[in-house]
Amino acid sequence: MMEAGILGYIFFQNALLAAVFASIVCGIIGSYVVVKQMVSISGGISHAAFGGVGLGYLAGINPIAGAFLFTIFVALGIGILKDKTSQNLDTLVGAVWAAGMAIGIISISLVPGYTPDLFGYLFGNILLVPASDLSMMAGLSILIVAVVLMLFTQLQAVTFDEEYARVMNLPVTWLSILLLVLIAVTVVMLIRVVGIILVIALLTLPAATARKFTTKLQSMMVVSVLLGLVFSTGGLFLSYLLDVPSGATIILLATAGFAGSLLVSREFFK
Amino acid sequence: MIPAVEVKDVSYRRNGTLILDRVSFRVQEGDMYAIIGPNGGGKTTLLKIILGLLTPNTGEVSLFGNPPEIGRFQAGYVPQFRTFDFRYPITVREMVISGRLSYIRGATRRYRKEDYDVTDEVLEKLDLLRLSGHSLSHLSGGEQQRVILARALVGKPRLLVLDEPTVYVDTPTEIQFFDILEDLKRSMTILLVSHDIGVISAHVTKVACLNQTLHTHDTPGITEDMIAATYRCPVDLIAHGLPHRVLREHHRREEP
Numbered sequence: 001m002m003e004a005g006i007l008g009y010i011f012f013q014n015a016l017l018a019a020v021f022a023s024i025v026c027g028i029i030g031s032y033v034v035v036k037q038m039v040s041i042s043g044g045i046s047h048a049a050f051g052g053v054g055l056g057y058l059a060g061i062n063p064i065a066g067a068f069l070f071t072i073f074v075a076l077g078i079g080i081l082k083d084k085t086s087q088n089l090d091t092l093v094g095a096v097w098a099a100g101m102a103i104g105i106i107s108i109s110l111v112p113g114y115t116p117d118l119f120g121y122l123f124g125n126i127l128l129v130p131a132s133d134l135s136m137m138a139g140l141s142i143l144i145v146a147v148v149l150m151l152f153t154q155l156q157a158v159t160f161d162e163e164y165a166r167v168m169n170l171p172v173t174w175l176s177i178l179l180l181v182l183i184a185v186t187v188v189m190l191i192r193v194v195g196i197i198l199v200i201a202l203l204t205l206p207a208a209t210a211r212k213f214t215t216k217l218q219s220m221m222v223v224s225v226l227l228g229l230v231f232s233t234g235g236l237f238l239s240y241l242l243d244v245p246s247g248a249t250i251i252l253l254a255t256a257g258f259a260g261s262l263l264v265s266r267e268f269f270k
Numbered sequence: 271m272i273p274a275v276e277v278k279d280v281s282y283r284r285n286g287t288l289i290l291d292r293v294s295f296r297v298q299e300g301d302m303y304a305i306i307g308p309n310g311g312g313k314t315t316l317l318k319i320i321l322g323l324l325t326p327n328t329g330e331v332s333l334f335g336n337p338p339e340i341g342r343f344q345a346g347y348v349p350q351f352r353t354f355d356f357r358y359p360i361t362v363r364e365m366v367i368s369g370r371l372s373y374i375r376g377a378t379r380r381y382r383k384e385d386y387d388v389t390d391e392v393l394e395k396l397d398l399l400r401l402s403g404h405s406l407s408h409l410s411g412g413e414q415q416r417v418i419l420a421r422a423l424v425g426k427p428r429l430l431v432l433d434e435p436t437v438y439v440d441t442p443t444e445i446q447f448f449d450i451l452e453d454l455k456r457s458m459t460i461l462l463v464s465h466d467i468g469v470i471s472a473h474v475t476k477v478a479c480l481n482q483t484l485h486t487h488d489t490p491g492i493t494e495d496m497i498a499a500t501y502r503c504p505v506d507l508i509a510h511g512l513p514h515r516v517l518r519e520h521h522r523r524e525e526p
Contacts, residue, residue, distance in 0.1 A: 035359060037355075150378050153368075153371070153378070153380065153381070154379055156360070156364075157368050157371055159358075161353075161354040163353065164349065164354075164368075164369075164421070167321050167323065167342055167345070167372075168371045169343070169372055216360065216364065220359045
């Protein structure tokens with residue numbers, strides 16, 4: 001069979017492994033993003049990562065390392081500003097979003113001679129994941145799962161009712177900033193694999209679909225990891241069969257799944 | 271005796287607008303203290319200052335003689351209905367037990383058996399035990415209201431602070447809710463705010479009117495001068511709380 005044949009290639013095995021890691025972290029962190037309505041903040045953070053990539057090139061360091069530093073800096077900045085000012089967060093996110101992209105483009109234009117593949121950072125290429133990236137993804141996935149397991153109760157309290165968490169003297173500011181940093185780490189870890197645009201889809205669509213069928217945050221996370229696996233591996237095979245780009249196929253499959261869940265839960269007809 | 275709540279000369283400005291102007295009052299232990307006033311009169315702001323969620327520009331607040339950040343350990347808070355997302359994937363029991371978090375130490379703050387016991391006890395008392403595995407979005411308005419109250423009660427508070435507790439529920443549910451408060455009044459101090467003069471029923475021991483400035487005689491009654499000062503216009507004082515009390519016995523059961 002054709003499918004069995006493709007499984008024999010190392011690059012395809014790597015792609016499947018990358019899909020597994022992406023599904024795990026996106027399912028868990030994406031659940032927080034969806035229940036706390038942080039989709040636009042996550043969009044801002046992930047697009048700011050593009051600025052980090054450009055600055056990385058300009059500084060002559062690994063662009064992904066540049067993206068890590070810059071994105072965590074942006075996450076901290078948003079977290080602190082959100083706490084200290086009454087500035088409309090939506091406007092702030094819009095500014096970060098656009099400025100991040102602009103910084104990336106200007107930085108890369110200043111790098112003499114060599115123009116890297118910008119398209120690759122926007123859409124990623126899951127079929128070109130090097131083995132070194134896989135071990136980084138494995139490590140970060142374990143880190144994210146460990147942090148969430150350890151702080152689950154508190155993160156739930158803060159994402160559910162921030163004000164009440166404050167009355168109970170939980171470290172709300174610290175936990176909110178931590179959550180933004182976890183989003184930043186997730187986004188950057190997946191940039192080369194699924195790209196800035198797909199990472200937002202993988203963060204939100206499986207979690208939003210899972211939410212329709214679950215009553216607990218824990219089960220929402222598990223279901224959205226499973227859905228992420230179905231969408232990403234399904235998209236991979238489908239893209240191979242149809243000979244179309246894998247990232248876009250995964251997005252469209254996830255969108256179809258979400259649309260299907262809306263129809264099934266009859267939300268359109270209420 | 272140290273008062274449960276002491277507010278001294280508190281003023282608060284938001285973006286230059288004066289919200290609270292030298293507000294002072296005192297809630298003694300055992301009081302059921304109601305603050306009424308129009309929407310935008312600063313009631314919620316005042317409660318947030320009392321709980322240490324906002325810092326006043328001038329003046330001081332103490333809870334049981336301590337600053338709010340410390341004193342609020344002994345307070346249970348019932349925030350205004352629908353200030354959080356009812357579609358959040360959380361069960362009734364999970365939400366209610368989260369009210370124990372201020373007592374739990376350690377980095378992970380895991381719940382202990384004692385926390386589950388207290389939670390089930392409060393759920394039972396508020397007739398919520400049968401709903402404990404349900405998600406919030408599947409409950410009726412009155413049930414949601416009791417869940418929010420239950421979360422405040424699992425911390426065994428000495429002071430219960432309620433912000434517009436009955437604003438989104440129907441009259442029978444409101445009567446049932448005040449029956450519960452009447453029962454709680456015997457074991458804790460209660461401070462509530464409302465824009466609805468009707469809540470000032472037989473239950474309340476002291477009442478104040480708030481609209482930027484606070485007026486009180488430290489008595490259960492509202493006087494015309496308090497109303498006039500608060501609403502800045504004459505108000506008909508035929509309280510619509512009265513028929514509620516007459517009908518109370520007939521509305522014990524809540525609709526599903």
